[in-house]
Amino acid sequence: MTRPTIIVHGGAGAIQPEIWQEFREGSHEAAQAGQRVLAAGGSALDAAIAATRYLEDNPTFNAGYGSGLNRDGQIQCDALVMTGDRRCGAVAGVYGVRHPVDLARVVLEQTPHVLIVGPGAEELARAKGIEMCDPAELIADHRRQAWEKAVAESRDFGVDPELLPQLDPYDRPPSDTVGACALDATGHLAVASSTGGILLKLPGRAGDTPVVGSGSYCGPAGATSCTGHGEAAMRVCLAKYAYDLLEHGASAQEAADRAVDYLVSAVRGRAGLIVLDRHGNRAWATSTRRIAIGLPEYLPDDCNGYCPVLPH
Ligand code: GLY
Numbered sequence: 001m002t003r004p005t006i007i008v009h010g011g012a013g014a015i016q017p018e019i020w021q022e023f024r025e026g027s028h029e030a031a032q033a034g035q036r037v038l039a040a041g042g043s044a045l046d047a048a049i050a051a052t053r054y055l056e057d058n059p060t061f062n063a064g065y066g067s068g069l070n071r072d073g074q075i076q077c078d079a080l081v082m083t084g085d086r087r088c089g090a091v092a093g094v095y096g097v098r099h100p101v102d103l104a105r106v107v108l109e110q111t112p113h114v115l116i117v118g119p120g121a122e123e124l125a126r127a128k129g130i131e132m133c134d135p136a137e138l139i140a141d142h143r144r145q146a147w148e149k150a151v152a153e154s155r156d157f158g159v160d161p162e163l164l165p166q167l168d169p170y171d172r173p174p175s176d177t178v179g180a181c182a183l184d185a186t187g188h189l190a191v192a193s194s195t196g197g198i199l200l201k202l203p204g205r206a207g208d209t210p211v212v213g214s215g216s217y218c219g220p221a222g223a224t225s226c227t228g229h230g231e232a233a234m235r236v237c238l239a240k241y242a243y244d245l246l247e248h249g250a251s252a253q254e255a256a257d258r259a260v261d262y263l264v265s266a267v268r269g270r271a272g273l274i275v276l277d278r279h280g281n282r283a284w285a286t287s288t289r290r291i292a293i294g295l296p297e298y299l300p301d302d303c304n305g306y307c308p309v310l311p312h
Contacts (some may be wrong), residue, residue: 004038006031007282008051009230010061011176012272015290022060023176024301027294030054034180035296043180044190045083045105048223051056051180051294052079052101052192059140062176066140069147069197071205075138075196078106078210082218084189084278087115091121092206096135101194103130106211115210135257137233143196150200163207168199176292177209179219179225181276189278191216191223199229208233208271223245224277226257228271228288235267242275251274252283 019188034051038206042181057062067075068299079100080090086125089108092115097103105196106128107116116124118191151257168239175245177195184190195209207230215226242259250258254273264287265268272286274293284293 001185004035004183004185005276005280005281006034006038006047006180006182006283006296007226007274007276007283008178008180009225009272009274009284010054010055010178012286012288012291013176013270014288015176015292019060023292024299026055026058026060028298029294030058030164030180031296034182038182039186039259041185044184044188045081045192047184048180048190048192049081049101049105049229050107051182051200052126052178053099053193055097055178056101057193059142061178062196063194065138065177067138067144068199069143070197070201070205070262071101072203073184074143074203075135075312076203077194077196078206079192079194080187080210080212080216081105081190081192082212082216082223083106083108084218084220084223088212090115090210090212092210093204094121094125096132096138097125098131098133099137100183101192104192106130106185114212117206118204130257143151146199146226154200172189177207177215177227177230178276179227181218181223181274182226182243183276183280187278189218189220189223189276191225192220193225204260207231208238211267213237215239217243219243220278222276224275225275226273227291228286229269232263232267232269233271234262236269238263238269238271238273242273246275246277252281253285256283256285260287260311263287272300287309
């Protein structure tokens, strides 16, 4: 029997001190939700989805309810799930799906496909009884305000709002994509990731999150989920890069650190990731100011987002 475990991230970026506590606590509570599933004998996939669903329901995080708004002030979500046998399901650009991660699971378990986008994915959701809602119900007040401010600032500074998401996100609000990697008592691994994408993105833009190997990856050696500037993560296939290091014998921490080093040296990217290896070792790294990490045990503040080395 393996000792089950989970690691969660709640986003990376310039998470401001006044909201940092919410990020820490929400990430920790999500990890606990996943750990409860594992303790009850649930699968790694069940646990990763339970943690991600928790974050989709929490408006602090940029996933599900509380997602960031696109150029047109709407929410369009992406999500992916993958298991250690390399089965994968993902959706991109969906409107009005309350838990996009549930729909990703439907793609994995009930279709022969890996990625379904837009209206086709929404049609699948309705056909399979996935909870739908008025897309406006997913908009949290603080996200609406952030969108209004960003649009106004772009006008003030004469910047085309469509170019804003391309600016270096180091000093911008976090992209706060969420994700979870889990290992269950039978030794199976899984990852789940979910996001509203980046503020002011063009309608129809998909980032790294629903793209297997860019925002998430899972295989027999471990699981990884990324957060941050999706375009940068996509250019280097960040999640698969970290996974391949694991498969070639790197520790979880080496894989996380080297993946971020590569991201920075290759494309000057700003993103972070969590890594869980098949033995249950957990690690993270980021090239952003902070990354919110959730573990079933409570991480002290001077550790969360900074100190990556954890005993299992
Ligand atoms: N990392 C999420 C995104 O860029 O969409």
